[in-house]
Every structure is written in structure tokens, then in C-alpha cells.
Amino acid sequence: MRSLREVTTMRVGGTPASLVTPQTKDELIDACLKAWGSGENWLILGGGSNIVAAEELSLLNVIKVETRGIQIDEIPTGAIIRVQAGEDWDEFVAHTVAAGLSGIEAMSGIPGTVGAAPVQNIGAYGQEIAEVLTRLEFLDYETGETEILENSQLGFGYRDSIFKHGKTGVILWVEFKLKHSAHTHKTERLIEALGDTEETPLEVRKRVLALRNQKGMVLNEQDHDTWSCGSFFTNPIVSRAFASALPEECPRWETTNEDELKLSAAWLIEHSGIGKGFALAASKAGTSTKHCLAITNRGDATAGQIIELAKFIQTSVSNRFGINLVPEPNLIGF
Numbered sequence: 001m002r003s004l005r006e007v008t009t010m011r012v013g014g015t016p017a018s019l020v021t022p023q024t025k026d027e028l029i030d031a032c033l034k035a036w037g038s039g040e041n042w043l044i045l046g047g048g049s050n051i052v053a054a055e056e057l058s059l060l061n062v063i064k065v066e067t068r069g070i071q072i073d074e075i076p077t078g079a080i081i082r083v084q085a086g087e088d089w090d091e092f093v094a095h096t097v098a099a100g101l102s103g104i105e106a107m108s109g110i111p112g113t114v115g116a117a118p119v120q121n122i123g124a125y126g127q128e129i130a131e132v133l134t135r136l137e138f139l140d141y142e143t144g145e146t147e148i149l150e151n152s153q154l155g156f157g158y159r160d161s162i163f164k165h166g167k168t169g170v171i172l173w174v175e176f177k178l179k180h181s182a183h184t185h186k187t188e189r190l191i192e193a194l195g196d197t198e199e200t201p202l203e204v205r206k207r208v209l210a211l212r213n214q215k216g217m218v219l220n221e222q223d224h225d226t227w228s229c230g231s232f233f234t235n236p237i238v239s240r241a242f243a244s245a246l247p248e249e250c251p252r253w254e255t256t257n258e259d260e261l262k263l264s265a266a267w268l269i270e271h272s273g274i275g276k277g278f279a280l281a282a283s284k285a286g287t288s289t290k291h292c293l294a295i296t297n298r299g300d301a302t303a304g305q306i307i308e309l310a311k312f313i314q315t316s317v318s319n320r321f322g323i324n325l326v327p328e329p330n331l332i333g334f
């Protein structure tokens with residue numbers, strides 16, 4: 001039996017009671033209904049890149065989604081693409097860019113599966129999955145039935161969706177609408193990162209991958225800075241009044257709510273005295289040497305050490321700035 005240390009990118013966690021790897025949609029539905037009917041604890045796992053699992057997990061049944069399939073339907077302006085949940089997100093991005101489609105190229109290099117992507121409305125450099133996802137198929141834990149959920153029903157927000165608020169079950173496939181476009185439409189964040197020049201989706205993908213590599217944000221077996229869940233905390237959203245009391249140098253961005261601003265969690269951490277490569281005494285958990293927002297496993301860290309460092313960072317930022325940082329990864333078994 002594989003331990004969660006072997007199937008998550010933080011590389012911590014114990015051995016579950018069972019781990020199955022459905023390869024087709026029917027197998028996935030059967031595996032879920034069986035696990036849910038047993039009354040025992042269960043976990044849907046994709047690429048394990050947003051999970052920190054405890055060492056003690058003996059009563060957990062894990063369903064690791066490995067379903068594959070990409071179906072492209074051309075339309076005059078672009079394409080409608082249906083992707084099975086177990087497809088690798090970045091391989092899917094590469095596929096769309098190669099087909100001359102635009103809309104997700106700034107999200108190149110995000111690890112994990114397509115099925116997990118709507119759960120926290122993944123995003124990078126100003127692009128979010130919520131902007132291009134049309135609908136998805138969902139097997140509901142409460143009813144045991146499948147249903148089609150449209151974009152407007154998914155409660156998307158910054159790193160947020162209904163799947164983080166009690167809508168429990170498994171995403172079976174996700175459908176996207178992407179545009180044919182010679183150049184990427186650059187958001188404010190993408191202009192900040194790449195400059196205001198015209199670039200093809202392929203050029204944007206290459207440059208985003210290079211930037212992410214420099215920050216340890218692309219998985220690399222050899223590089224401990226990538227043994228992580230990416231950003232460990234979401235960027236906090238605060239009122240304009242609260243933000244005005246913070247030092248001017250603290251980066252802040254507009255949100256959809258004009259009374260609120262989004263702050264840089266990385267800046268807050270760094271200015272609370274926790275820099276890159278920080279570790280507590282005798283701990284194998286540390287902030288990335290490239291980016292203090294990522295908590296990383298320096299070799300043989302325990303899940304407890306990861307959580308201990310996360311709590312230390314939260315306390316430091318709260319004491320210094322009065323802001324409570326919220327963890328982005330899913331904490332399993334704590």
C-alpha cells in the first residue's frame with residue numbers, strides 16, 4: 001500500500017486503509033459509491049499537490065482519480081473542450097496552447113489534475129479557471145446521483161468554490177470554452193510579470209514556466225523548494241481602511257469589491273521576520289529558499305513539522321500586522 005508521502009507533493013502523511021486508482025469514469029463512480037456506502041472515511045485525491053496529510057491515517061480510504069480523455073469540439077471563435085478529471089492540468093494547458101487556443105496559458109506549470117482545479121478555482125498571473133470553465137459533471141455524495149453544474153452554480157471566488165463549502169462528492173469531467181487568439185489578452189498581473197508587449201499564448205506559456213521555475217513553483221524531484229503545496233497561505237483580503245494603515249510598500253491589488261484590497265501574503269510574512277529558507281530549530285520543514293510563501297519539506301519532514309511552521313508563521317504575521325493568514329492546502333487527518 002502506498003503512503004500519502006508517496007502520492008503528495010509535500011511528501012508527508014501516513015498509509016491509508018486502502019488506495020484505489022480508477023481509470024475510467026465508470027470505475028470512478030463505482031469506487032466512490034462503494035467507499036461512501038461503507039460508512040468509513042474517504043478522500044478523493046488528484047495529484048496530491050494541495051494536500052497535507054497527517055501521519056495517522058489508518059482508517060482512510062483513498063480514491064486517486066486517474067481517468068483520462070480530452071474531447072475538443074471546434075466552434076467558429078475557438079473550441080469547447082471536455083476533459084476527464086484525472087488529466088494532468090499542465091499537460092492540458094500545453095495541449096490547448098499547441099492548438100492555438102488562449103485563456104489558460106498564464107496558468108502553465110500549476111501541478112495537479114483538471115478535476116481538482118475547480119475546487120479552489122486555481123489561478124496565476126491574473127487568470128483563473130472560473131473565467132473559462134463552462135460546466136462540469138459532479139457525482140454528489142448526498143444523493144449518489146450525477147448532475148451537470150453550470151459555472152454560475154459553482155460559487156467561484158478567489159481560491160474558492162462551493163466545493164470548499166459543503167458541496168461534497170467528486171468532479172467527473174470539466175468543460176472549458178477557449179478562444180483562438182494570436183495574442184494573449186494580458187491582465188494587470190500578467191503585464192506586471194511579463195511586460196506590456198504582444199505575445200502569443202505559446203510565448204506566454206514559456207515565459208510563465210521560466211518565471212515559476214525561478215520561484216520553485218514547478219515540480220522538480222531534485223529541488224526541495226518544490227516539495228510543497230505551492231503558496232501555503234492565500235493573499236488576505238482586507239478593507240481599504242485597514243490597508244491604509246499598513247506600510248506603503250506592502251503590495252496591494254484591486255478586487256471585485258471596491259471597498260476591499262488584496263494584500264501580498266509573501267510580503268507580510270517576510271516583514272514579520274520570516275525570510276526565505278527559514279526553519280524552526282531541529283525541524284525539516286522550512287520556507288522555500290526562493291519564495292517565503294511556500295512551506296517546503298527539506299527532506300524527511302513530518303506532517304507535524306509542516307503544521308508547526310504554518311502556525312508559527314500565522315502567529316508572527318498576526319502579532320506584527322493583526323492579520324490572520326488562511327492556509328490554502330487541504331489539511332487531512334488533523
Ligand SMILES: Cc1cc2nc3c(=O)[nH]c(=O)nc-3n(C[C@H](O)[C@H](O)[C@H](O)COP(=O)(O)OP(=O)(O)OC[C@H]3O[C@@H](n4cnc5c(N)ncnc54)[C@H](O)[C@@H]3O)c2cc1C
Nearest residue numbers: 044046047048049050112113115116122123170171229230
Ligand atoms: C509547486 C506548486 C505550485 C502551485 N501553484 C499554484 C498556483 O499557481 N495557483 C493555484 O491555484 N494553485 C497552485 N498550487 C496548488 C495546486 O497545484 C492546485 O490546488 C491543484 O489544483 C491541486 O490539484 P491536485 O490534483 O493535486 O489536487 P489534490 O491535492 O489531490 O486535492 C486537492 C483538493 O481537491 C479535492 N479533489 C481532487 N480531485 C477532485 C475531484 N476530481 N473531484 C472533487 N474533489 C477533488 C481533494 O479531495 C482535495 O480536497 C501549487 C502547488 C504546488 C505544489
